[in-house]
Amino acid sequence: MSFDDRFDFLYKMILVGDSGVGKTNILTRYCKDEFNLENRSTIGAEFATKISDIDQKKIKIQLWDTAGQERYRSITVPFYRGAVGALVVYDVTKRSTFENVKRWLKDVKEHADENVVAIIVGNKIDLAQARIVSTEEGKELAERQGVAFIETSALSATNIEEAFRSVVGDILLRTP
Numbered sequence: 001m002s003f004d005d006r007f008d009f010l011y012k013m014i015l016v017g018d019s020g021v022g023k024t025n026i027l028t029r030y031c032k033d034e035f036n037l038e039n040r041s042t043i044g045a046e047f048a049t050k051i052s053d054i055d056q057k058k059i060k061i062q063l064w065d066t067a068g069q070e071r072y073r074s075i076t077v078p079f080y081r082g083a084v085g086a087l088v089v090y091d092v093t094k095r096s097t098f099e100n101v102k103r104w105l106k107d108v109k110e111h112a113d114e115n116v117v118a119i120i121v122g123n124k125i126d127l128a129q130a131r132i133v134s135t136e137e138g139k140e141l142a143e144r145q146g147v148a149f150i151e152t153s154a155l156s157a158t159n160i161e162e163a164f165r166s167v168v169g170d171i172l173l174r175t176p
């Protein structure tokens with residue numbers, strides 16, 4: 001193992017939310033600093049990894065994307081299994097994706113690790129003119145659900161890094 005491959009903790013994290021909200025682009029932005037304007041990116045892989053320095057620890061994040069399984073809400077249990085972090089993503093320009101956040105969160109709580117740390121992520125904030133769901137609504141939902149909240153743009157890279165830092169920070173707080 002080379003020096004650059006060393007890490008203190010390995011965390012499985014998952015991206016859930018309706019089809020088209022930007023999960024794949026959040027993954028590619030975070031893990032590869034790339035963005036793809038085409039509808040279905042061709043990454044093919046079910047997960048990507050990245051090692052980040054967070055709170056003086058080297059954290060290896062293994063980030064799983066649904067690979068299209070979410071289209072018919074057919075995500076299989078192995079996808080959730082062992083996940084200690086979850087980004088529950090909606091599109092701020094599409095209300096139906098926001099309304100489904102509760103259901104995704106419920107699935108995460110049922111099938112992921114019992115101590116899973118979830119964050120609600122309102123994506124595509126670069127599309128300010130098309131915004132339908134306000135920041136306030138997002139915050140309120142997250143408060144009611146007892147999870148963190150952040151708004152992002154995978155396109156402009158706004159708050160992507162911060163979303164992962166928030167989740168990992170909370171996981172570390174729970175790690176003895």
Ligand code: GDP
Pocket residue numbers: 017018019020021022023024025026036037038039040041123124125126127152153154155156
């Ligand atoms: P997924 O189905 O949830 O994985 O969503 P994708 O990552 O495939 O994105 C669906 C579409 O939304 C694609 O056309 C992306 O280019 C676009 N998209 C994703 N994130 C953003 C964003 O932050 N801003 C904008 N404007 N478009 C985005």
